[in-house]
Amino acid sequence: MSQFGLLLITDAETVESACRGWRRPLAEPVKKTITNPFTGEPTEVTTYFPEGIDELTGCAPLDEVTETLRAAKPIAIDFQLHSLRRGDFIENAKPFLIGNDELGTITLKRVPIEWLPDVAQHFGDQLAPYDDPARLEDEGLAIFLLVYSF
Numbered sequence: 001m002s003q004f005g006l007l008l009i010t011d012a013e014t015v016e017s018a019c020r021g022w023r024r025p026l027a028e029p030v031k032k033t034i035t036n037p038f039t040g041e042p043t044e045v046t047t048y049f050p051e052g053i054d055e056l057t058g059c060a061p062l063d064e065v066t067e068t069l070r071a072a073k074p075i076a077i078d079f080q081l082h083s084l085r086r087g088d089f090i091e092n093a094k095p096f097l098i099g100n101d102e103l104g105t106i107t108l109k110r111v112p113i114e115w116l117p118d119v120a121q122h123f124g125d126q127l128a129p130y131d132d133p134a135r136l137e138d139e140g141l142a143i144f145l146l147v148y149s150f
Helices: 012-018 062-069 088-092 113-127 133-138
Strands: 003-010 030-035 042-047 075-080 094-101 104-111 142-149
Touching: 003 012, 003 062, 003 113, 012 062, 012 094, 062 094, 062 104, 062 142, 075 113, 088 113, 088 142, 104 113, 113 133, 113 142
Parallel strands: none
Antiparallel strands: 003 075, 003 142, 030 042, 094 104, 104 142
């Protein structure tokens, strides 16, 4: 299975519009006990997923969301995860919206603006001229990340 990503610098309204039917995560992570699908044993996990997210219906599907977000302005960058070192911004960004389709649960993350230097290390000139945190704040823009597998 390959992992792909879409890095966005855009406004929250653009993301919310593309992710029709997706839900907000919990404000703070909670510990839950789930059944490990491979061993059948109970396992404790920390999650931002609200109860019932697995049964959520009516969400815009992943292919529709990615197609719409690829047109997001000012910046939308497709990438393969193996093509860059998995930085803290990929691992540690908090969920912004959570959706569900036939592939399972999908999380779109919001990357804190103060992490922009780390993001710029990976994407370099592709972010120009939006590689300045002050500019993003002035223009009401944010950094979003959608990682998905096929």
